[in-house]
Structures are given as structure tokens and as C-alpha cells.
Amino acid sequence: MARKVTKAVFPVAGLGTRFLPATKSIPKEIMTLVDRPLIQYAIDEARAAGIKEFIFVTSRGKSALEDYFDHAPELETSLRKKGKDDLLEVLKDTNMDSGAIAYIRQHKALGLGHAVWCARRLISPNEPFAVLLPDDVIAAETPCLQQMTEAYEETGGCMVAAMEVPPEKASAYGLLKVSQDIGQKVKVAGMVEKPKPEDAPSNLAVIGRYILNNKVLQNLNKMKGGAGGEIQLTDAIAQEIEQGRDVWGYRFRGQRFDCGSKAGFLQATVAFGLSRPELQEEFSEYLNELISVQRAAQ
Numbered sequence: 001m002a003r004k005v006t007k008a009v010f011p012v013a014g015l016g017t018r019f020l021p022a023t024k025s026i027p028k029e030i031m032t033l034v035d036r037p038l039i040q041y042a043i044d045e046a047r048a049a050g051i052k053e054f055i056f057v058t059s060r061g062k063s064a065l066e067d068y069f070d071h072a073p074e075l076e077t078s079l080r081k082k083g084k085d086d087l088l089e090v091l092k093d094t095n096m097d098s099g100a101i102a103y104i105r106q107h108k109a110l111g112l113g114h115a116v117w118c119a120r121r122l123i124s125p126n127e128p129f130a131v132l133l134p135d136d137v138i139a140a141e142t143p144c145l146q147q148m149t150e151a152y153e154e155t156g157g158c159m160v161a162a163m164e165v166p167p168e169k170a171s172a173y174g175l176l177k178v179s180q181d182i183g184q185k186v187k188v189a190g191m192v193e194k195p196k197p198e199d200a201p202s203n204l205a206v207i208g209r210y211i212l213n214n215k216v217l218q219n220l221n222k223m224k225g226g227a228g229g230e231i232q233l234t235d236a237i238a239q240e241i242e243q244g245r246d247v248w249g250y251r252f253r254g255q256r257f258d259c260g261s262k263a264g265f266l267q268a269t270v271a272f273g274l275s276r277p278e279l280q281e282e283f284s285e286y287l288n289e290l291i292s293v294q295r296a297a298q
């Protein structure tokens, strides 16, 4: 049985240019779906999967993210005085135990692979670790990372979350070449980052949840820029396969929203808004009205 995964890396040092001008001063990961920042969804998912230590790879301009996980004594006192216990309870989810969270800087946005590599000194040689990209938000009955850690306990190796994407969109993703397909799990024979449509090995795409080991960090150690000049995490995982070690794709059960893109963020806002009991009625009424007005205008 593979070792338990209790540490996770959250790369949050990207520039978030697709959300400019907002991301000029607000970290993308602090943008909210309904009333919770993207990062909170990722943290909750990690906690549900048994993660105890959280490593954030940050950069300049991300201090709002660091403050978010701090206690807010004045706010808490004021809520306590007013008897707002429900809000105090909501705030509890944002607090981290002392020492559970570590911040490390990526001095320059050199790519996701480089961001993960920046955390290398905080990960011991035989320790598996998860990587969660907070801009991939996954709605699932069993949180995605928990599904993966359960599967990983049997497989070991490396594991990436995978989902089928329409062929015309496949070149926007890292894609898996599959050697064995066993239900939720696929054995990976190769990985290509954003290939041309004619070079796509499948339409099974990698999305932002990974379980990795120290060997991937060693591969990153030796790497220079890949697709787009960035140091690609996919390339370092693909090297694992070349070196004869196992990499698994895991078809998770759930719906993934690409909150790093405007369309994906809006879709997630609608989906999460509709799933909140206190908003459901008013919001769905509004959407229905909007649709009928649009239909009438056509």
C-alpha cells in the first residue's frame, strides 16, 4: 500500500492575465464564487482528502491570499458581541492551525512546473504530495482529491486527474496516451502538453489535481522551458514514464469548472449559485426570466 498523502502544494503565483484588469491588484485565487474565494474550495477539498500541511507557492501581489488564512481578531470580537455565531462558524473554515501552512515565493512566473519545483525543500525524499490548482474547481459528491488518494493507496506511482474533452478543445490541455484502460483508472504511456490537433494521443485531458513524488521534483531540477517557454509539470511527469515508473490517470466523478477562464468562471458562478439553498429560488427565477426575454427577442 502506498504512503498516505498528507501534504499539498497550491501553485498560486501565476499572473492571471485572463482576468485583467481585476488581477492587477486582486489575486485570481481570491476571486469569489458566490461568497467564497476559489482558494477556499481547493482547501476544503484538500482537507476532505486528509491533507494536513499546505504549501502555497506565491508571488508579488498575493498578500491578500496570505491574510485570508489569518485570524481576524477585531472582526471576530465584533461578530461575537453581536451574537453572530453563524458567521463566526463560517470564518472558522478560513483559519489554519499554526504551522500548518507554509508560503514560498516563485520569483518569476516561469510556469507551473517551476512553481511546484519551488516547493522542493519542503517535501521529504519519500513523501508523496498532492498538487491542486485552485482555478480548477470541481463539484463532486466525493471531493476529487479524496477519490484520487483512495485510488492512489492501491496504485502508488504518480496520478493525475483526467477527463474526456471534446476533440476540438483537446489542444488546450495536456493529453494522455493510454496503454491500459481499467474503468476509473488508466495506465499512462505518455503525456503531451497542448499538442496540435493531429498530434493529440487521445481526448483524455489532465486537469489541475495531481499526486506526485520526489522523483518528479528531481526531473524538474534538470528541466529547461517546454511548450510556450514555460517549465511544464506535464513534461516532468512524462519523464517518469520514460524512466519506467508508473503514472496513472484517474477519471474522477464530478464536474470541473475552468475558473481560470472568464466563461468557466461564469458557468461556475451560475452552477454554485443554483446549488445554494438560500439563493436557489430567487436565482433560478431570475435565470428563467432572462431566458424567456432572450427567446422573445429572437
Ligand code: UTP
Binding pocket: 011, 012, 013, 014, 015, 016, 017, 018, 019, 028, 057, 106, 108, 109, 110, 111, 112, 114, 115, 133, 134, 135, 260
Ligand atoms: P495558468 O496557466 O492559469 O496561468 O496557471 P495564470 O498565470 O494563473 O493565468 P493566465 O493564463 O495568465 O490568465 C495555472 C496554475 O498554475 C499557477 C497559477 O497560479 C495557476 O494556479 N502558476 C502558473 C504558477 O504558480 N506559476 C507560474 O509560473 C504559472
